[in-house]
Amino acid sequence: MNKRPDAARPLTFRFILLAAAVSALASIAPSAHGDSSRAAARPASTATTIEPSKYVGPGGCAATSCHGSVKPRADTRIFQNEYSIWVVQDKHSRAYMALTSPIGERIGRILGIGKSEESPKCLACHALDVPPEARAKTFDLSDGVSCESCHGPASAWLGPHTTRGWTHAQSVAAGMYDTRDLVSRTEKCLSCHLGTQDKFVDHEMLAAGHPDLYFELDSFSAVMPRHWKIPRESAPGVPEAGADDPWFGVRDWATGQAVQLRAALDRVAWRAHGANWPEFSELQCFACHHDLTPPEQSWRQERGYPGRRPGDPPWNASRYAVFAILAHEIDGATATQLDAQMTQLAKQMSVLNPDRDAVASTAAAARQLADRLIARIQAQPYDRAMTARLLLEISGHAGEISGQGERAAEQAAMALDSLFIASSRNAPPANAAEIRAAINGLFQLLENPSTYDPNTFAAQMTKVNALLR
Ligand code: HEC
Ligand code: HEC
Ligand code: HEC
Numbered sequence: 391m392n393k394r395p396d397a398a399r400p401l402t403f404r405f406i407l408l409a410a411a412v413s414a415l416a417s418i419a420p421s422a423h424g425d426s427s428r429a430a431a432r433p434a435s436t437a438t439t440i441e442p443s444k445y446v447g448p449g450g451c452a453a454t455s456c457h458g459s460v461k462p463r464a465d466t467r468i469f470q471n472e473y474s475i476w477v478v479q480d481k482h483s484r485a486y487m488a489l490t491s492p493i494g495e496r497i498g499r500i501l502g503i504g505k506s507e508e509s510p511k512c513l514a515c516h517a518l519d520v521p522p523e524a525r526a527k528t529f530d531l532s533d534g535v536s537c538e539s540c541h542g543p544a545s546a547w548l549g550p551h552t553t554r555g556w557t558h559a560q561s562v563a564a565g566m567y568d569t570r571d572l573v574s575r576t577e578k579c580l581s582c583h584l585g586t587q588d589k590f591v592d593h594e595m596l597a598a599g600h601p602d603l604y605f606e607l608d609s610f611s612a613v614m615p616r617h618w619k620i621p622r623e624s625a626p627g628v629p630e631a632g633a634d635d636p637w638f639g640v641r642d643w644a645t646g647q648a649v650q651l652r653a654a655l656d657r658v659a660w661r662a663h664g665a666n667w668p669e670f671s672e673l674q675c676f677a678c679h680h681d682l683t684p685p686e687q688s689w690r691q692e693r694g695y696p697g698r699r700p701g702d703p704p705w706n707a708s709r710y711a712v713f714a715i716l717a718h719e720i721d722g723a724t725a726t727q728l729d730a731q732m733t734q735l736a737k738q739m740s741v742l743n744p745d746r747d748a749v750a751s752t753a754a755a756a757r758q759l760a761d762r763l764i765a766r767i768q769a770q771p772y773d774r775a776m777t778a779r780l781l782l783e784i785s786g787h788a789g790e791i792s793g794q795g796e797r798a799a800e801q802a803a804m805a806l807d808s809l810f811i812a813s814s815r816n817a818p819p820a821n822a823a824e825i826r827a828a829i830n831g832l833f834q835l836l837e838n839p840s841t842y843d844p845n846t847f848a849a850q851m852t853k854v855n856a857l858l859r
């Protein structure tokens with residue numbers, strides 16, 4: 391588990407992660423998933439003043455008759471083995487331990503923050519670091535990222551939520567976080583997997599040894615692994631009304647893309663007014679972190695430096711590179727405006743000393759468009775035809791996407807992977823094995839990011855595209 395997060399690690403690690411996603415998803419029965427966003431009832435606005443909610447810790451959920459069953463149960467609406475999954479398979483249960491590992495401690499030493507496991511800078515994402523007055527007696531910091539990190543403080547709903555007729559909306563009104571809503575769910579994941587102004591991973595932390603952060607909702611949910619039923623059930627074995635969308639993987643991918651673009655735009659905007667600027671982790675890592683080659687072998691020199699002064703590090707636009715295709719698919723007019731804003735932002739960011747105000751204001755303008763797209767994406771139905779079009783369009787933009795760097799290529803590989811899994815679950819093509827092998831080939835090309843070559847990657851994408859036709 392504790393592999394070194396050195397320069398080579400993120401890469402290998404990423405490949406393992408994605409390979410795991412494939413097998414995890416393959417085991418999901420050909421069934422459906424609710425439109426979490428629309429089906430979820432809203433909390434009653436008339437919530438009476440309740441005592442401030444406290445965090446009780448995962449022990450409060452662990453009884454075998456609650457969420458600590460060893461095996462999933464078929465006679466209940468939920469599996470009831472959520473605790474067992476979390477404690478055995480989910481890395482979140484080991485998040486605190488990562489801080490006490492040799493690498494975790496060394497990061498603390500390099501940054502001069504003392505013991506990592508005592509530093510709020512690290513605990514913010516690796517544990518449930520809530521103020522003392524919000525900790526119940528059973529609370530323990532070393533539980534890492536536990537149930538209430540995602541589901542919210544339980545003291546006010548822990549007892550009542552087991553009673554007959556109690557609804558999700560009632561729990562939400564009593565302080566439960568609404569993970570059923572896909573946008574809220576993604577925002578929750580991104581608070582740690584992309585960072586916020588209060589908790590973040592910057593280049594200083596990367597240089598000290600922290601792995602780089604990246605995210606894709608559908609793959610990451612599979613790897614976690616999921617401890618919830620798809621589709622969600624209203625009674626044992628009975629899918630909740632409207633919760634049987636067989637294209638849930640496409641919806642998860644689409645929502646995740648849109649929400650992470652918005653969060654990334656917010657991040658570059660607040661960073662533009664931060665202490666360290668330019669912030670290297672907003673730029674393309676491998677524009678700086680690559681080996682030099684003789685001039686006749688350099689694809690960089692062959693390509694030239696369109697849109698920037700030769701040698702200036704380019705902005706990392708990977709959170710838009712693939713999403714742009716979906717944006718055009720669902721709302722062409724907004725997407726065209728967003729294209730213009732993103733081109734502008736890339737130009738402003740890809741200079742040695744980006745103008746802070748200009749960057750923040752372009753990012754804010756682009757954010758409004760991303761916001762509009764999120765609303766569209768939630769209302770959008772997903773089906774076989776749309777998934778097939780997306781697969782072809784993404785793989786068809788081989789040169790354009792791969793030219794935007796290793797991180798953009800990685801998003802393309804994850805997108806094709808997610809969309810292909812959704813499509814083969816519902817309508818497997820005759821050449822599924824060949825397509826699978828070709829997509830795996832994309833991940834292999836990302837294994838050593840410092841040697842990433844856009845031409846080879848584009849050729850592999852074109853191969854995937856030909857097989858999909
Ligand atoms: C913004 C949230 C955030 C903050 C703040 C943060 N981390 Fe992390 N950390 C993560 C995430 C997310 C991962 C997992 C990354 C992945 O695998 O995609 C991680 C992974 C790690 C790992 C690798 C764990 C493993 O299993 O190999 C170590 C070590 C680590 N963090 C240490 C630290 C230390 C030390 C600090 C404080 C200086 C810190 N982190 C602060 C979010 C954060
Ligand atoms: C990293 C975030 C995260 C952690 C940690 C986490 N969960 Fe979840 N949980 C989710 C998400 C996301 C869902 C899916 C939301 C949905 O469909 O309701 C979910 C769903 C569930 C469900 C099913 C709800 C339903 O109505 O179908 C239960 C029960 C549950 N979690 C219990 C737990 C317990 C108990 C723990 C701790 C042992 C835990 N979770 C830890 C994110 C998390
Ligand atoms: C409170 C912060 C926090 C939240 C919220 C959170 N994570 Fe994490 N996540 C982490 C940290 C920290 C790690 C690294 C744990 C380790 O490796 O020790 C991690 C690791 C992971 C990993 C394992 C990656 C690997 O190395 O294999 C996956 C997958 C993941 N998270 C998915 C999710 C998803 C999906 C959500 C939202 C439903 C989510 N996380 C919400 C903090 C968080």
Ligand code: HEC
Pocket residue numbers: 396397593596597598599602670671672673674675676677678679703
């Ligand atoms: C503008 C150039 C630049 C960009 C962009 C950049 N870095 Fe760095 N990085 C550096 C420099 C300079 C160092 C310090 C190297 C040294 O002191 O030997 C460094 C150090 C590091 C180290 C430690 C090096 C080692 O050998 O252990 C890691 C890891 C790292 N960066 C990761 C990243 C990641 C991940 C990204 C993208 C999110 C990134 N960097 C983006 C310039 C950059």
